Amino acid sequence: xxxxxxxxxxxxxxxxxxxxxxxxxxxxxxxxxxxxxxxxxxxxxxxxxxxxxxxxxxxxxxxxxxxxxxxxxxxxxxxxxxxxxxxxxxxxxxxxx
Numbered sequence: 001x002x003x004x005x006x007x008x009x010x011x012x013x014x015x016x017x018x019x020x021x022x023x024x025x026x027x028x029x030x031x032x033x034x035x036x037x038x039x040x041x042x043x044x045x046x047x048x049x050x051x052x053x054x055x056x057x058x059x060x061x062x063x064x065x066x067x068x069x070x071x072x073x074x075x076x077x078x079x080x081x082x083x084x085x086x087x088x089x090x091x092x093x094x095x096x097x
Contacts, residue, residue, distance in 0.1 A: 001026060 001023045005014050037046050037054035048071065055064040 002014060002019050005019065005022060006012055010018075033051070033054050034046060037050035043050075051067065052064065054060075055067060
């Protein structure tokens with residue numbers, strides 16, 4: 001939490017009380033989102049769709065957009081890794097000395 005606070009413009013070494021309060025707020029928010037996401041079912045695991053539903057409130061539009069962006073980037077990275085691994089397995093040209 002300390003590093004996140006610094007990354008968002010707080011002091012490099014924020015007061016411990018401030019860090020503790022921010023951590024409590026963050027935990028409370030995560031628990032709230034998870035409870036909202038799991039409210040509709042009796043599953044033990046949350047799915048991406050559960051989180052999309054929980055973040056579909058107008059107040060969470062930016063968070064939902066960021067989640068979608070991160071999911072897209074995750075898939076993009078997977079595709080790039082697969083292409084890289086494929087090119088390592090099947091080199092287009094071999095160099096001989």
